[in-house]
């Protein structure tokens with residue numbers, strides 16, 4: 336079947352950029368991205384997109400209104416589509432069975448029911464969201480239980496591997512595209528149809544086809560392996576601090592072994608983002624349900640190490656500031672979970688702020704891309720504080736780093752934004768209270784030069 340019309344349900348960090356690049360590379364395909372959030376769709380249709388990704392504005396500008404459309408009007412988009420991506424959020428469950436660990440598939444299920452109720456003819460339904468193994472079973476069940484004569488569905492798994500901050504580059508030039516499908520003639524045909532879409536810009540040898548369950552599991556495994564590398568190097572960072580070794584040197588020496596590789600060995604305050612923890616918890620939960628206790632506890636340790644790293648860093652700030660930070664002013668540089676995104680989901684900065692607020696510190700926060708409203712929403716959430724009023728008193732948000740640092744006892748770098756490497760630290764030092772402390776949670780500052788200025792410096796994985 337020739338794919339002429341694609342619908343994507345979910346205009347988030349995945350649905351938006353993925354479909355924008357798809358529309359850009361396939362001008363002959365009409366791509367309609369739908370979301371139930373009116374605000375999000377209005378932003379996608381405005382000059383200021385709801386998410387910041389380098390290179391995305393240009394692509395959306397070129398395609399929007401040509402073959403790329405953003406709408407809340409889901410029904411007609413589903414009805415006309417040959418292929419439908421389900422790209423909705425799959426957060427960790429907050430209540431009921433599997434609370435705090437299992438993935439909540441209620442949004443995926445809602446999409447499946449909607450698709451079942453509106454479809455006629457042949458449709459390919461693609462799981463783009465990250466889901467537990469065998470989630471496709473539930474989608475197939477819902478579709479077939481509600482199907483009408485003449486309707487034929489194929490369900491594929493096509494997980495997304497983009498990283499935020501580099502989404503456009505990752506989508507234009509992916510390491511691989513993974514498509515899982517049913518091992519039947521109709522299943523194989525649907526896989527080929529989706530391959531055809533990707534082959535508009537990706538060579539066939541980079542497109543891997545597998546059975547559905549391998550595809551679903553591979554996505555969880557890829558994230559688990561990436562997170563495991565970060566927890567491994569973070570564990571070593573504690574060892575470096577205790578022994579006088581330098582974690583950057585250890586990472587370089589270790590990563591140059593081509594069997595190990597150098598990527599994802601950057602020790603940090605801890606990993607954040609909406610997916611690593613969620614997908615690890617999901618893997619742990621699946622393993623437990625299958626009575627694979629050792630497997631579950633092995634992967635749980637990756638999360639435990641991340642918690643340890645975040646709390647170790649936050650505790651060090653208090654300890655170095657003479658064990659009391661009540662009424663002291665601490666400047667937080669960076670609130671996003673990594674550079675080049677405005678996303679704050681599971682950001683280690685939130686954890687650090689929570690810890691410092693509990694100790695009664697005043698926080699001055701600056702981030703080049705995170706909206707002040709988002710920071711306040713995060714910091715006044717019940718997960719962070721039971722007293723949102725108190726948080727509003729203690730937190731001030733700034734739109735430049737120099738004003739944020741003026742009069743502070745300490746600066747804490749939580750996100751590795753390039754602009755923090757290039758700041759005039761002499762100018763900052765001059766306006767701070769003395770002794771002035773710099774806690775570099777990302778190892779991005781030239782420590783020799785800030786020491787020379789007069790800062791007391793603390794970083795990850797190295798005695799300064």
Ligand code: NAD
Pocket residue numbers: 344345346347348349350369370371372375422423424425442445446463464465466495496497498499609610
């Ligand atoms: P998101 O929260 O940014 O976007 C999801 C969107 O789906 C929201 O805008 C929400 O309003 C919408 N939605 C939910 N239910 C809907 C419904 N029934 N009808 C219409 N719209 C609906 O999430 P995201 O970051 O884009 O992640 C989506 C999925 O992709 C998740 O499963 C995630 O694990 C996976 N993933 C995310 C990334 C990433 O970098 N963020 C990368 C790879 C995979």
Ligand code: UGA
Pocket residue numbers: 465495496497498499500558561565598599600601602603604605606607608609610611672673674
């Ligand atoms: C990650 C994966 O890299 C993507 O392949 C995957 O598609 C995505 O999750 C997902 O499924 O959501 P993302 O979370 O956007 O992408 O960003 P990463 O670059 O992986 O960074 C995650 C966190 O780890 C950040 O807080 C980052 O600062 C931290 N990190 C990363 C380190 O602390 N050290 C490193 O060496 C690398």
